[in-house]
Amino acid sequence: MPTHVYVGTSSRTGGAISGVFRRGASDGAWRHLIxxxxxxxxxxxxxxxxxxxxxxFAATSTGLYRSRDRGEHWTRLVAPAEGEQxxxxxxxxxxxxxxxxxxxxxxLYRSDDGGESFRRMPRPAIAERMVGCFxxxxxxxxxxxxxxxxxxxxxxxxxSEDGGxxxxxxxxxxxxxxxxxxxxxxxxxKDKAEGMLDVHAICSAPGASFLALRMGLFRSVDRxxxxxxxxxxxxAAHLRYGRDIVVAPWDSSDLFSCVADKARGVAGRLYRSRDxxxxxxxxxxxxxxxxxxxxxxxxxxxxxxxxxxxRGGQTFSTLDDGGSWREVxxxxxxGAAVAVACG
Numbered sequence: 001m002p003t004h005v006y007v008g009t010s011s012r013t014g015g016a017i018s019g020v021f022r023r024g025a026s027d028g029a030w031r032h033l034i035x036x037x038x039x040x041x042x043x044x045x046x047x048x049x050x051x052x053x054x055x056x057f058a059a060t061s062t063g064l065y066r067s068r069d070r071g072e073h074w075t076r077l078v079a080p081a082e083g084e085q086x087x088x089x090x091x092x093x094x095x096x097x098x099x100x101x102x103x104x105x106x107x108l109y110r111s112d113d114g115g116e117s118f119r120r121m122p123r124p125a126i127a128e129r130m131v132g133c134f135x136x137x138x139x140x141x142x143x144x145x146x147x148x149x150x151x152x153x154x155x156x157x158x159x160s161e162d163g164g165x166x167x168x169x170x171x172x173x174x175x176x177x178x179x180x181x182x183x184x185x186x187x188x189x190k191d192k193a194e195g196m197l198d199v200h201a202i203c204s205a206p207g208a209s210f211l212a213l214r215m216g217l218f219r220s221v222d223r224x225x226x227x228x229x230x231x232x233x234x235x236a237a238h239l240r241y242g243r244d245i246v247v248a249p250w251d252s253s254d255l256f257s258c259v260a261d262k263a264r265g266v267a268g269r270l271y272r273s274r275d276x277x278x279x280x281x282x283x284x285x286x287x288x289x290x291x292x293x294x295x296x297x298x299x300x301x302x303x304x305x306x307x308x309x310x311r312g313g314q315t316f317s318t319l320d321d322g323g324s325w326r327e328v329x330x331x332x333x334x335g336a337a338v339a340v341a342c343g
Contacts, residue, residue, distance in 0.1 A: 002026070003299055004070055005307045005342045006056060007315060008043030011335030013264065015313065018042045018335045020058055022071050025305060025342060026319060028328045036074030038062040042335070044087045045140075048343030050249075050300065051096055056341070057115075059086035064101040066115055078109050078118045090141040100164060102138025102150060108164045124167040129175070129197055130154040133188040142247075144204035147223060151202035154194060157211060159224050170224025171197060174213075177227065183215050201244045205252035210277055212242030217257055219277050230277050232259055239269055243293060249300035252276075256283075256306060258293040268293025270308055272322070283322040290314055297340035309337035 003025040011018045020033045020043055042061040049055035058065045064078040064086045078101060080086060085104050092098035099111040101118075106128070108121040128136055136155040141148060148160040149170075156171025177183045178193035185195025198214035211218045211227065217240075218227040233240030241260045248254035253276045260268035268289040271280040283306075291312030299305055307317045313330035315337060330337055 003053070003301055003305065003342055005297065005315075005317065005340065006046045006048070006071060007309055007330065007337050008046045008058060008060075008339035009313075009330070009335040009337050010042035010044065010061075012042060013311065013336045015335035016333045017331070020046060020056075020071055020074075021330065021334065023328065025302075025307070025317065028326075030328070030331050032331070033067075033071040033074070035072065036067075036076070037065065038076070042085075044085070044339060045089050046339045046341040047089045047091060048299070048341050049091055049096070050093070050343075053301070053343040056343075057089045057091070057099070059089040059101050061085045064089060064109070064118075077111075077115050081107075081120075085137075087137045088140050090143075093143050098163070100141055100148075102141060104137030105135035106138065106152070106155070108138065108150075110164055121164045122166070124158060126155075126158055126167055126169040126171075128155060129171065130189055130191065130194055133194070139199065140201045140203075142202050142204035142209065144206065144209060144223075147204075149202050149204055149209050149224070151199040151211060152197075153200060154188065154198045156197045157199055157202060157209075157224055168224075170220070173224075173226045174218075177229075185214055200242065201246075203245050203247045203255070205247050205255075205276060208276060210245045210247075210255065212245040212257060212259075214241055214263075216240040217242045217245060217259070217277070230280070232257070232271065232280060235271070235280065235282065236269065239267060241265070241292070243268075244295045246296055246298060248298055248303065250303045256296045256298065258296050258308065260289075260292040263292060264311065265292045266290060268310065270296060270306070284308070284316065284325060287316050287325050287327065294336075294338050295340045297342045299342045301343060305342060307340050307342050309340045311336045311338065313337050315340070
């Protein structure tokens with residue numbers, strides 16, 4: 001069955017059109033899929049169901065939505081509380097009936113019946129370290145065995161051993177690292193730990209979890225009790241702003257990561273590690289990235305594919321394991337491309 005690429009856009013930082021765009025993985029015709037979305041919906045995350053590629057989830061400023069027909073029509077599954085937005089969505093890798101969506105301010109909704117019903121979980125009882133920047137939000141979630149992890153912007157990382165009922169803060173070691181001058185960064189506040197707590201993505205493999213954050217890429221092999229810098233900046237000193245990190249669905253030691261010069265930058269690279277993050281190599285050699293590289297999308301249906309998006313609306317794809325890349329620009333007026341999925 002042909003695969004499709006889905007891109008989530010937001011007009012908050014440019015452009016005028018938010019929502020989900022779709023094209024066939026092998027062709028370049030974008031379609032804006034808006035049927036069922038509330039007006040002025042900013043899309044923050046998109047996920048294709050691992051069992052059925054016709055089912056797509058979108059975490060948005062107006063709630064969590066699902067499509068059963070590859071994005072042609074959308075139904076809202078969770079309406080956010082007042083002042084709340086959905087920023088992430090996860091289909092549990094071990095039990096696909098479990099669907100989780102993470103929010104700003106810090107909150108989590110959980111379904112145990114494939115998305116037919118959701119309940120709001122207790123608010124995580126962890127510190128809000130960067131009060132005043134913007135409400136802490138769950139940007140990404142991952143699972144390692146029975147442990148659920150969550151990445152927070154701008155509040156570090158946390159883990160849950162009971163499916164999101166309660167949480168343990170995993171951010172103290174990030175704060176400790178921030179006391180070294182190399183890891184200091186304060187853009188939104190006066191707290192120099194800010195950069196180490198500005199986490200954008202998390203992924204997990206058996207026995208290890210990985211963070212992409214403002215100061216680089218980091219790995220933990222002790223469930224977040226400590227974090228090790230993977231040294232991505234040694235490849236290009238100005239490109240260590242970690243925006244995305246993903247474990248390949250076909251091999252848990254195969255990782256892809258998006259790095260850039262800064263949040264609203266003019267350069268980025270896609271790196272790949274085939275040894276669990278120990279070494280990295282650039283794989284987008286024929287592409288000139290012209291804005292912050294925001295996300296990479298992979299599919300278990302075809303391990304030769306990878307699809308990337310930049311904040312400026314530039315997208316590029318490979319269908320031959322990085323041998324060649326094809327650039328496909330988003331339609332004129334589209335907002336910042338912040339999420340991508342395929343399936």
